[in-house]
Amino acid sequence: MASTSVASAGHPGHLQHHFVSEEQQFDASKMGMWLFLVTEILLFSGMFVAYTVFRIWYPEVFAHSAELLDWRLGGLNTVVLLASSFTVALGVHYAQLDNKKGLVINLILTIVFATIFIVVKYFEYTGKFAHGVFPGINFQPHGVGGGHIYAEYDIPFAAQFFSIYFVMTGIHGLHVLVGMGLFAWLITRALRGHFTSSYYTPVELTGLYWHLVDIIWIFLFPLLYLI
């Protein structure tokens, strides 16, 4: 990006000409990111509203259906995602201190945690699909597994719960995958020495995105798995 431009005296290469200072450029980028995060919140809020409406209409169905979701797997994923948020925050911390090694290690750890999250999610999804728990009209629970008789969950509006579950966790999972790609890109740039304490904007902004993905999960976990 900007790092390719020629650096003149007192004018760092990453500073684009239409900005007065590095500080102004950084603040502008960051505010743009916060605006984007608000649109992300609004995207998810539509699904949270759908969840709330259906939960208030059919509280017993939701409580009963949620038993099929394993809180241990959800809890594991919560811990994993919190840990990844922690490593991202540490990565930004090291970037601010010009510690390239610390930054790269923490970015790698973040990808590792994100991978664990996706793998757990994969086993959760396939476990549901194997018993006919699909989103939408194909919802047809059958068989026995994990101490559950799936046919007992074939009640009116259970399909709505699982549709909401799959859509919310699915779009959240998509954000996790996108984040993993971004972190891989950041690692290659960090290794090439693109980031310093005076320029680490992509690390900071991707970090903000990742923390938001974490926050969405912080709400999804209790709403879908616990209550």
Next chain:
Amino acid sequence: MAHAVHHITPKKTLIQVFIALIALTVLTVVTSRMDLGAYNILLALFIAFCKAMFVILIFMALRHDSRINAAVFALGSVIVVVFLLFTLIDTVFRGDLPNTVEGTIMEQEAADEAMRMRDPSREELDAGPGE
């Protein structure tokens, strides 16, 4: 020069927040397995809210960030609350008004008018036996 004005969150603070987040996760799992009635949901949401605030204020460093970013975020959150509450005003109270009927007010008035124009005695004659 630039990094001098950026707030660098100390490593110790990040570790403390991470431990707090894990502790709150354990707390929400433990309390969800107790029967607190309606308080189960409220407590779970309250704990989730606390966790989210930790992440936003410390990990995302909004506490030390420009106030305009906090304003952007707060505005987005307010819109979500408006979205949720105004939807619930509709969906929660559907069917709560027992005296409602199908059709528009004009159609109802027309039906009332038709009822008034009817001549009951004439009808009784119509229905009379052995005509």
